[in-house]
Amino acid sequence: MYFPLTDPWEPGATLGEHLHSRGVSRRDFLQFCGEMGAILGLSSLLTPKLAKALEQLQRPSVIWLSLQECTGCTESALRTSHPTIGDLVLNLISLDYQENLQAAAGSAAESALQQAMKDHHGEYVLIVTGSVPLAEGGIYTTIGGRTARDILEEAAAGAAAVLAVGACAHFGSVQAAAPNPTRAVGVDQIVKDKPVVNIAGCPPIADTITATVVHYLTFGRLPDLDYDHRPLFAYGARIHDQCSRRANFDAGQFVKAFDDEAARKAWCLYEVGCKGPATFSPCPIFQWNGETSWPIGAGHPCLGCTERMFWDTMTPFYQRMPKVSGFGIESTADTIGAALAVGATAGVAAHAVVTGVNRMRHRKEGASGSGGGGPDGGSASHEEDRHGQD
Amino acid sequence: MARTKVVVDPITRIEGHLRIEVQAENGMIADAWASSTQFRGIEIIMNGRDPRDAWAFTQRICGVCTVVHAIASCRAVEDALDITIPPNATIIRNLVHGMQTVQDHVIHFYHLHALDWVDVVSALKADPDRAGQIARSLSPWPNNSGTYFKAVQEKLQKFVSSGQLGIFTNGYWGHPAYKLPPEVNLIAVAHYLEALDWQRDVIRLHTIFGGKNPHPNFLVGGMASAINLDDTGTINAERLSDIKALIDKALVFVEQVYWPDLLAIAGFYKDWASIGGGVPNYLAVGMFPAAGSDFRDIEHLYFPRGIILDNDLTKVVPYDEQKVREEVMHSWYEYQGAPAEGLHPYEGQTVPNYTGPKPPWTFIQDQEKYTWMKAPRYDGKPMEVGPLARMLVAYASGHEGVKALVGEALGKLQVGPAALFSTLGRTAARAIETVLVARKMEDWYDDLVGRIKNGDVATFNDQKWDPSTWPATARGYGYLDAARGALGHWVEIQNGQISRYQCVVPSTWNCSPRDAEGQKGPYEASLVDNHPLVKPDQPIEILRTIHSFDPCMACGVHVLDAEGDLVTTVKVQG
Amino acid sequence: MNAGPGGGGAEAASRETRDRAALGERPRPAVHGYRWVYLWHWPIRAMHWLAFGSIVVLALTGFYIGRPYFMTGTGNATSYAMGWMRFLHFAAAGVFVATGIVRLYWLFAGNKFERLPALFPLRGRDLGNLWRMVKKYLMIRPERAPHYLGHNPLQQLSYTLVYLVGAFMVVTGFALYGLSNPEGFFYDAFGWVRELLGGAQGVRFWHHVMTWFFVIFFPIHVYLAIRADVTELDGSLSSIVSGGKFVREDLEFEDE
Incomplete structure (x- = not known):
């Protein structure tokens, strides 16, 4: 018994x-x-x-690849508060490869990776931070003498799920900003044969990373995703629609310059370039670092870092509209538009003057010639029309 | 006896991708090569951008020292446009940079470096009560009880006996180089776990001022976090008291956990006070401008600027940025028409010229060019940068706080000042600096509160915010000493846009390859300075010395010239 | 098609009578040497003025939404300025979309001046006439300019462009409108717009920029309408109110 x-x-x-x-x-x-x-x-x-x-009811194996990146996403993961990173690593998962934290180095680390991929083939969760540089055969990021692409393809082959954590793994982030010198791309450009979850952000909020892992472990499936393969539980609503300063937006109360009276009343940052209206992110709700604050809460406009190619589409960061390429930074769409409108008006006025002058000339000619044009006043075009029918 | 070629790649527990190759002979390292294997080209991307956006781009050079590039960038632009930021903004930046330094150093010690000295598995054999006694003899930290250590040991036991060692897999457990008694190992493991929670909490200071961490927000001309004691959404008494609590928490942990642990562990590894010195020259550009002064006022920095040459602590040589040159003899770049001594950053060129083997490769040490790092030299000499350089320059400059703590450390370890020029010295200097910065944060906080009390709530200077107020061309230099060493950003602005952007960063100095004269960089030189390697397949000694520098590779690899040469020379392949 | 002054006039007159009867309009008085032609049915005229009104509201509120040019309140959020602006913008957008639907319907239900083919100068002769119209406005041999009852090829092109820009504004507007509710209809239905224009910021940028098209179009349009009225003395300005205009009986019209 x-x-x-x-x-x-x-x-x-x-x-x-x-x-x-x-x-x-x-x-x-x-x-x-x-x-x-x-x-x-x-x-x-x-x-x-x-x-x-x-x-095999064991802690699930998680393999974490750091490719072309800044390690900010790993740092962010360290800040997770529920679960804590200690709890996650010691009790919830078996983090079998993570370059920033693991004890082993060099070949010992590589063999740990190989062992984990072999032992848990088809079952491990693959977390990727960093992009994959494709230029020149991938020589812009190598680990153990192998290219990032090579390593990613091998690890993805045996993964049950692939989580692309952070803007680099999502779309290449800052190194993929124009002109993208190393031809950096996101994970979903390389891994095409299985679903890639994009945990967007530069970096993502710690708890978004861990919650996605926990979701997979708890419910045995990946969370539902939006059109850009971001989990809906985190990226399902726009910052603008969840913002604590939305009431000021609706009220027409805006910060015009940093540290002005409006800024000291925590009014809306829309006019100093906030990208909240174009950005889907849980920042206002989850908040950062144990719900301490978030960018707009601390007085700085949103940079839009959860959106694809935000380094190009959301810049200049302190202007609402993207820069017009080919013009200086000050030449925003409005100044160009206003200039064209003024130009059109001026052109129209000039055209009217010329028309008037022509008409007067014709009228004089008409008066000396045929002796008046009847009730219609002998308009210039009338004269022209007669010529036209000759 | 034949030399053994040893490769350690990846070097783990660092930021970024680093490869170390050595040749070992009779248990000692005879030769060494440091190779950085990642390149991102961020400065090229800066070209044509709004200078006010530059901090965000350069901040993404590194997510570990996440604020230093942002501050250096803001300062470079402020220097170019002649902007003086309000005193409150200087204090807030000091607090943010200070907390970054403290938190980063603690993470480095416990999570990146400790496993080189601490045998996690040995902690299972410890007597928890005895560990409690030892810990209590070192510090009054409340968790220094046998019960507490017993709980940690049980947690560890459960973890190890699961057979799934996770991040501890394939560690060099049981290696003869591990010298700590099981009880000290257990204390260190307990503090490894505590520091994980601590770092998450104290960094919230960044979130209060910058909205998030990693990558908090900055602002050219000041800081965006407005101060208003009478609003719910600004820096008010509630936020200030949170900040105060975080500073207190940081200081208590540093004084009662990190500092005692450092001294206790160092006591068992005194032999490392004569290993891994390497390059005898040390460079610091200075750190933390005094509140009310400006970063351009180099006379009033908390940690001073200067150079130590040939391990001579009697003299501080003034730093002249004109004497900085970068060479590419052994780097995957080429210079066109450049003198042998290299180019000053203002004239820098960056034409990547990858000549290494086609991946996958085995060895790179036979190659003439072997890294993405350039080789910076000061007046023709390689320089080590970082906490050790800063503490040496401060010590030689007569900095009271540094002298007191260096004295305390040397006294407790019963070694002379020469012990500083070593792997152990590097690790100890980092702890000394952490204690001093943590203490200094209290002063900055008091200063900030005092100013608010006197009615000064300004955090931003908007006079030069509008690009129409800018000159047609401008050039600026922003610097600070980052956690890992001397950092400089140079910006050139033309017609409201960045026309050139350059960074010279700590890990470029430290991870530099050889130069034209064959002088090794600091990593390489330290590895051949009386350096053992007992088991080439378990290169724990290499990790100790390399980790003592706290490498940050993403920072080190960059492009010095934003003129766009790269774009035309890179051959794009499918 | 291009009948002479006599027969064509009679034919036009009978059609005119029919159209008038259909729309319950009063017959027009005859003026010596001129005849009155009926061109624009009331739905077209109503569409024109409703579109004009809604575009004015859309542009004014749109520019406020783009850059709030006045501020409200000194305390906490007690006003609803941006809220009202957005409400007006969306309401005017509704009117604008309605006019678009009417116009679309009338592309098939209207007379030959209003139907789909009248939007495009596709006949061989139109292209030559287009060039002659351009020259007319450049004051190069204006006497050679062709005569049209409805829209001349240059007008066809420019008004078709207005329709296309209007449609672009509707599509981008809905794409932006959809952002507030990712589970809603507009978010999904106009997702392709965001994809096409490089994300929400791209959509916002083009939606904003194209507003200037209307601002620039406005003075040119009004000027040319007045100019035609003054120089031709045919009442074309009032045709968009009354529906018809006077034309000289001795002229030939390309689209009669």
């Missing part, structure tokens, strides 16, 4: 090992699995699968 209280399941042992140590034979175990399957309404064909799943 098995008494849970007197025969504790050793921490760390798999269920299979535990039952074995309690004298449960493999045959008994499979029989148990079959019965469990019947209760759950599963086909008996699934019994071996169920047995395998139960036997």
Whole structure:
């Protein structure tokens, strides 16, 4: 007889090992699995699968690749508060490769990676931070003498799920900004045969990263995604529509210059270039670093860092509209538009003057020639028209 | 006896991608090469951008020292446009930079460096009560109890016996180079875990002023976080008291955990006080302008500017940025028509010229060019930068706080000042600096509150915000000493746009390759300075010395010239 | 098509009578040497003025939304200035879209001056006439300019461009409108616009920039209308109110 209280399941042992140590034979175990399957309404064909799943009830393997990047996303992950990074690494997952934290280096690290990929083939979660530089055959980022692309392709092949964490893995981020000298691309440009979840942001909020992992571990599936493959639970609403300063926007209360009276009243940053109206991100709701604050909360406009190519589409950061290429920074769309409108008006006025002058000349000619044009006053075009019919 | 070629790639527990190759002979390292294997080209991307946006771009050079490039960039633009920021903004930047330095150093010590000295598995054999006694003898930290250490040990036991070691997989556990008794290992492991929670909390100071961390927001001309004691959405008494609590929390941990741990662990590794010195020249550009003064006022920096040559602590040589040159003899770049001694950053060229083997490769040490790092030289000499350089310059300049703590450390370890020029000295200097900065933050906070009390709430100077107020061309230099060493940004502005952007950063100095005269860079020189390597397949000694520099590779690899040469020379392949 | 002054006039007159009867309009008085032709049915005229009004409101409120040129309130959020501006913008946008729908319908239901083919100068002769119209406005041999009852090829082109820009504004406007509700209809239905223009910022930029098209178009349009009225003395300015204009009986018209 098995008494849970007197025969504790050793921490760390798999269920299979535990039952074995309690004298449960493999045959008994499979029989148990079959019965469990019947209760759950599963086909008996699934019994071996169920047995395998139960036997291997271990902390799931997570492999974290750092490619062409700044390590800000790893730093962000370190700031996660629920779960804490300690809890995550020690209790929830088995972080089998993470260059910034792991003890081993060089070949010892590489062999840990190879071992994890082999042992958990088809089951591990692959987290990628950083982009993949494609120019010149990938020589702009190599690890252990191999290119980032090579390493990513190998690791992605055996992954159950791929999480592209941060703007670099999402679309290449700052190194992919024009003119993208190293031809950096995001993970979904390389990994095409399985879903890639983009956890957008430069960096993403810590809890968004960990919550996506927890979602996968808890519910056994990836969260639902938006059109850019970002999880809806985090990126499903626009900053502008969740902003604590939205009431000031609606009221027409705007910061005109930093540290002005309006800024000291925490009014809306729309006019100093806030990209909240174009950005889908959980910043106003989740907030940063244990719900301490968030960029707009601290008085700075949103940079729009969760949106693809934001370094090009959201800049200049302190202007609402993107820069007009080919013109100086001051030549915004409005000054060009206003200049054209003034030009059109001036052109029209000039045209009117010339028309008037022509008409007067024609009228004089008409007066000396035919002696008046009747009730219509002998308009210039009238004269022209007569000529036209000659 | 034949030399053994050893490759360590990736060097883990650093920022970025670093490859170290050495040749080992009779248990010692005979020769060494440091190769940076990542290139991003951020300065090219800066070309044509709004200078007020530059801080955000350059900030993304590095997410670990996440504020230093942003501050250097703001200062470069402020220098170019002749903007003086309000005193409150200087204090806030000091607080943000200060907390960055403190938090970064602590993370470095516990999470990046400690595993080189601390055998995690050995902690399982420790007597928790005995660990408690030792810890209590070192500091009054409230968690120094046997019960606490027992709980940590059980947690560790559970983790290790799961058979899934995660980030601790394939560590060099049991290596003879580990010297700590199990109890000290257990204390260190406990503090490894505590520091994980601590770093998450104290960095909230960045979030209060900058909205987020990593990559908090900055602003050319000041800071965006307005002060108004009578509004809910600004810096008010609630925010200020949170800031105060965070500063206190940072200081207590540094004084009661980090500093005692450093001294205790160092006591078991005194042999490392004569290993890994390397380049005898040290450069600091200075750090933390005094509140009320400006970063251009180099006479009133908290940590002074200067150079130590040939390990001579009796003399501080003034720093002249005109004497900086960069060479590319052994880097994957080429200069056209440049003198052998290299080019000053203002004349810098960047034409990538990759000549290395086609990946995947095995060795790179036979190559003439072997890294994406350039080789910066000051007056023809390689320079080490970082906390050790700063503490040496401050020490030689007569900085009271530094002299007191250096004295305390040397006294407790019973070694002379020469011990500073070593792997251990580097690690100790970082802790000394952390204590001093953590203490200094209290002063800055008091200063900020005092100014607010006197009615000064300005955080931003908008006189030069509008590009129409800018000169047609302008050029500026922004600097600071980042956590990892001397940092400089140079910006050139033409018609409201960036026309040239350059950064010279700490890890370029430290991870520099050889120069034309064959002088090794600091990493390389330190690895051949009385440096052991007992088991080439477990290169823990290499990690100790390299980690003592706190490498930050993303910072080091950059392009010095934003003129766009690169774009035309890169051959794009499919 | 291009009938002489006599027969064509009679034919036009009978059509005119029919159209008038259909729309319940009063017959026009005859003026010596001129005849009155009926061109624009009331839905077209109503569309024109409603579109004009809505564009004025859209541009004014749009520019405020783009750059709030006045501020309200000194305390906390007690006014609703931006809220009202956006409300007016969306309401006017509704009117504008309605006029667009009417115009679309009338492309098929209208007379030959209003129907789809009248939007494009596609006949061989139109292209030559287009060039002659351009020359007329450049004051190069204006006497050679052709005569049209409805829109001349240059007008066709420019008004078609107005329709296209209007449609562009509607599409980009809905793409921006959709952002506030990612689960809503407009978000999905106009997602392709964001994709095409490089994200929400691109859409916002072009939506904003194209407003200037209307601002620039306005003085040119008004001037040319007045100019035609003054120089031709045909009442073409009032045709967009009354629906018809006087034309000289002795002229031939390309589109009669």
